[in-house]
Amino acid sequence: MLAPNHSIWRSFLTGVLQALPMQIATVPFGVIFGALAIEAGLSLVETMAMTSIVVAGAAQLVALQMLVDQAPLWLTVATAAFVNLRMAIYSAAIAIYWREAGPWPRVLAAWFLNDQSYAISIRRYAEVEEPERNRVALFFGIGTCCLTCWIMACLAGAALGTQIPEDWPIDFAVPLVFVAMTAPWLQNWPNVIVALTAGSLSVALADWANGAGIILAISVAIVVGMLVGGKRA
Numbered sequence: 001m002l003a004p005n006h007s008i009w010r011s012f013l014t015g016v017l018q019a020l021p022m023q024i025a026t027v028p029f030g031v032i033f034g035a036l037a038i039e040a041g042l043s044l045v046e047t048m049a050m051t052s053i054v055v056a057g058a059a060q061l062v063a064l065q066m067l068v069d070q071a072p073l074w075l076t077v078a079t080a081a082f083v084n085l086r087m088a089i090y091s092a093a094i095a096i097y098w099r100e101a102g103p104w105p106r107v108l109a110a111w112f113l114n115d116q117s118y119a120i121s122i123r124r125y126a127e128v129e130e131p132e133r134n135r136v137a138l139f140f141g142i143g144t145c146c147l148t149c150w151i152m153a154c155l156a157g158a159a160l161g162t163q164i165p166e167d168w169p170i171d172f173a174v175p176l177v178f179v180a181m182t183a184p185w186l187q188n189w190p191n192v193i194v195a196l197t198a199g200s201l202s203v204a205l206a207d208w209a210n211g212a213g214i215i216l217a218i219s220v221a222i223v224v225g226m227l228v229g230g231k232r233a
Contacts, residue, residue, distance in 0.1 A: 034157020202214055
């Protein structure tokens with residue numbers, strides 16, 4: 001479908017509006033992370049610095065738990081990088097539609113790239129034919145909405161963290177969040193096999209020192225995914 005020749009600001013606003021409904025999931029997740037970070041001993045400044053720099057819910061939760069367990073910094077960073085490995089795939093897919101974009105938009109896009117900004121953008125790119133500058137503006141509109149909601153939600157959670165009653169089992173919300181994030185991807189056998197591999201190995205290797213079992217579980221799951229996906233293709 002060929003889109004009308006809109007201004008880049010209109011494309012930006014379109015991205016914001018398309019991303020808004022998905023923030024129903026982002027806001028509770030951010031509040032949970034902010035509260036857990038304060039409960040784990042991070043200060044408000046440390047919590048918001050981590051939130052604003054990493055900008056990745058799953059990686060932040062994993063890194064937070066490893067920091068609480070006093071894992072080495074290099075191992076924490078490596079594990080968070082493994083968790084976010086899918087962003088490299090997202091970047092490659094979006095780059096196909098950004099052939100003429102300069103270096104600065106590409107660099108800045110790394111900060112705005114997440115599951116939501118990728119999913120909404122790539123679907124729009126595939127369905128609507130429009131100038132590249134409008135595609136770039138749309139992406140940044142989506143990313144701005146997601147990033148703003150995430151940071152504000154984490155700030156709210158961090159501010160309210162000390163006021164949440166201790167008998168509220170907010171720790172239990174973390175696995176529920178991961179289940180909610182994972183479930184939509186379990187629509188084919190390769191993804192199911194990868195999830196079962198990662199989950200079972202993570203449980204079996206949970207006692208390994210400094211979270212090394214998590215890295216091994218993720219590494220094995222990636223290899224299994226490549227093998228199973230390749231055979232299916």
